């Protein structure tokens with residue numbers, strides 16, 4: 631669906647990006663993010679997705695998020711993936727493959743899984759998020775070292791991960807973890823038994 635004049639003005643800086651362009655912005659505007667779970671990082675991911683032009687639909691309470699009014703979908707670009715942003719506590723569907731993009735957000739990082747990803751592979755990466763690498767002295771958390779907890783960064787990266795999938799820049803399952811020093815690492819996805 632072509633962008634109207636107000637959308638062209640609103641998203642002009644994104645449209646100028648080579649990786650986005652007019653078609654990419656149309657795709658972002660047609661994409662929808664459904665939210666299950668709660669948490670600061672999920673709220674941030676919703677805010678960035680909405681700012682990028684995508685519709686955000688909360689299926690569960692998202693605390694602290696100024697949700698823009700949900701815009702009706704155009705229905706014109708059926709190939710554009712929807713996404714579900716969720717916390718690790720929300721179970722994945724019990725199917726062999728995801729039927730939509732899923733971005734799982736946790737304190738320890740995020741997993742971005744395009745539609746058609748193997749659910750077992752995704753679960754393996756989500757489990758890895760729950761058990762971050764052990765710290766040497768047990769006390770060097772990002773908080774005690776004076777760095778702010780990177781929840782906003784995780785949320786922003788989650789929105790970016792979804793946008794990259796919508797724009798066709800990313801087609802692989804990806805896991806991004808918070809390292810012991812508070813930095814973020816993009817790690818090769820773990821694979822289930824069937825996909826080793």
Ligand SMILES: [Zn+2]
Pocket residue numbers: 748749750751752821822823824825
């Ligand atoms: Zn697999």
